[in-house]
Amino acid sequence: xxxxxxxxxxxxxxxxxxxxxxxxxxxxxxxxxxxxxxxxxxxxxxxxxxxxxxxxxxxxxxxxxxxxxxxxxxxxxxxxxxxxxxxxxxxxxxxxxxxxxxxxxxxxxxxxxxxxxxxxxxxxxxxxxxxxxxxxxxxxxxxxxxxxxxxxxxxxxxxxxxxxxxxxxxxxxxxxxxxxxxxxxxxxxxxxxxxxxxxxxxxxxxxxxxxxxxxxxxxxxxxxxxxxxxxxxxxxxxxxxxxxxxxxxxxxxxxxxxxxxxxxxxxxxxxxxxxxxxxxxxxxxxxxxxxxxxxxxxxxxxxxxxxxxxxxxxxxxxxxxxxxxxxxxxxx
Numbered sequence: 001x002x003x004x005x006x007x008x009x010x011x012x013x014x015x016x017x018x019x020x021x022x023x024x025x026x027x028x029x030x031x032x033x034x035x036x037x038x039x040x041x042x043x044x045x046x047x048x049x050x051x052x053x054x055x056x057x058x059x060x061x062x063x064x065x066x067x068x069x070x071x072x073x074x075x076x077x078x079x080x081x082x083x084x085x086x087x088x089x090x091x092x093x094x095x096x097x098x099x100x101x102x103x104x105x106x107x108x109x110x111x112x113x114x115x116x117x118x119x120x121x122x123x124x125x126x127x128x129x130x131x132x133x134x135x136x137x138x139x140x141x142x143x144x145x146x147x148x149x150x151x152x153x154x155x156x157x158x159x160x161x162x163x164x165x166x167x168x169x170x171x172x173x174x175x176x177x178x179x180x181x182x183x184x185x186x187x188x189x190x191x192x193x194x195x196x197x198x199x200x201x202x203x204x205x206x207x208x209x210x211x212x213x214x215x216x217x218x219x220x221x222x223x224x225x226x227x228x229x230x231x232x233x234x235x236x237x238x239x240x241x242x243x244x245x246x247x248x249x250x251x252x253x254x255x256x257x258x259x260x261x262x263x264x265x266x267x268x269x270x271x272x273x274x275x276x277x278x279x280x281x282x283x284x285x286x287x288x289x290x291x292x293x294x295x296x297x298x299x300x301x302x303x304x305x306x307x308x309x310x311x312x313x314x315x316x317x318x319x320x321x322x323x324x325x326x327x328x329x330x331x332x
Contacts (some may be wrong), residue, residue, distance in 0.1 A: 001087040001102075003123040004094065006199065008105040009113065010128035010170065011161035013138035014180040019128055020105040022192060023208040028201055030094055031103035037089060038104075038119070041082050042112035046075075083119055101199065108163050117173045125173055126195055127165060129270045130181035132158045132262065133255050133277060137241035148254045158258050168267035180271050182238055242279035252278075 006029065009014040024031040043050045045061030046068055053060075071077040079128040084305035094102040101124070109116050117125075136158050169178065184191040187228075188208055196203045206212075246253045256278060264274035310316035 001083075001090050001094075002120055004101055005090060005108060005120055005123040006101045006103045007116070007120075007123060007125050008103065008128060009110050009125055009165065011061045011109055011110060011130070011135050011157055011165070012107045013135050013142060013157070014128055014130035015184060015221050016105050016107060016128055018210075019126070019179075019184060020103060021214045022207045023103055023126075023195065025207045025214040026196070026201060027206075028100040029103050029199075030097040030101065031105065033299075035089075035105045036106050036108065037086055038106070039108050039112055041086070041119070042115040047115050048112075079119055080297075086119070086147075100201075107161075110161055110183055113164060113168045117168065121173055123173070123175070124177045124197070124199060126169070127169065127176060127178040128181060128184070129165065129178065131241070131272060131277070132162055132239045132267070132270070133245070133258070134181075135161070136255065136258060137244055145165060148251045150211060152254060152258065156258075159261050161268050162262055163272060166263070166269045168283060169269040178271075185238055219238040236275065245279050 006021075007317045008016050008019055010019075020031055023029050042048055045057065045064040049061045050059050068074060068078045073080075090102050090104075136148065136152065137157070139144055139157050140148045144151040144154070146242075168176070175198070177195055179191050179195065189203075192207050245255050259277045261273070262274065262277075267274040267277065306315065310319065
């Protein structure tokens with residue numbers, strides 16, 4: 001399977017769902033919404049372990065280390081076993097399609113890249129980067145109703161993903177192609193042609209109008225907001241984060257903290273100059289207009305409203321009580 005696997009590596013909110021649907025429109029590429037096959041394998045105890053599990057994961061990790069050390073080929077045998085598991089699932093999902101590549105787009109893989117590239121050193125990797133503050137803005141606006149403080153406190157995506165991707169760019173696997181989100185939306189033909197060349201595939205114009213040629217599987221994870229509203233890549237709001245920061249001093253202060261925490265060389269590998277990350281005083285691009293409310297955004301707003309200070313509000317106590325009874329009922 002190694003030569004038939006294609007991984008999109010990117011942070012959340014960097015256009016990976018857009019790129020997945022574009023590439024998934026190619027007649028030789030099959031894809032499926034974020035399968036998350038690899039992440040659990042990285043935390044079985046040999047390479048890393050979870051913080052909590054319904055079994056003694058500390059003892060299990062120690063036992064795993066000892067067991068693997070006694071295998072004839074040690075770690076290589078362990079990787080063979082994990083690869084056999086993943087190969088079976090990838091292969092059986094890909095086989096009915098008759099296509100050449102299986103495309104896995106799961107942003108969480110970025111945080112276990114050393115393990116993934118060790119597991120699949122000969123797979124193809126497309127690294128998609130986007131301006132770090134554009135990522136922060138999109139994450140806050142998509143999941144936290146524009147609250148940069150809450151978004152960064154919940155998941156500091158920029159400070160986690162910039163160094164993780166920089167590491168793989170600094171020491172790349174055998175097959176790696178890097179493209180920028182801004183290039184993808186401004187000149188999708190050129191960006192996709194480069195990816196197709198990297199994959200030894202012919203460019204197909206159908207990829208440009210992905211909305212007419214790609215039907216996403218129901219219930220999959222990914223971008224539930226922007227990608228479904230368009231049938232082609234659009235660059236109308238590629239720099240809207242600049243005016244957002246220019247209008248809000250508090251968000252700008254958070255953005256400055258984010259930038260200050262980044263290593264300049266990591267940012268350079270992403271394709272940007274660390275000194276120029278913060279927006280100019282003129283505010284840049286025009287502000288994004290009112291976001292069209294859809295079922296996902298409505299759900300997020302309701303959840304955020306209910307979650308706010310939940311432990312101090314009456315319904316929080318009700319939720320905790322319900323959780324207690326559910327735990328009792330589900331206890332073996």
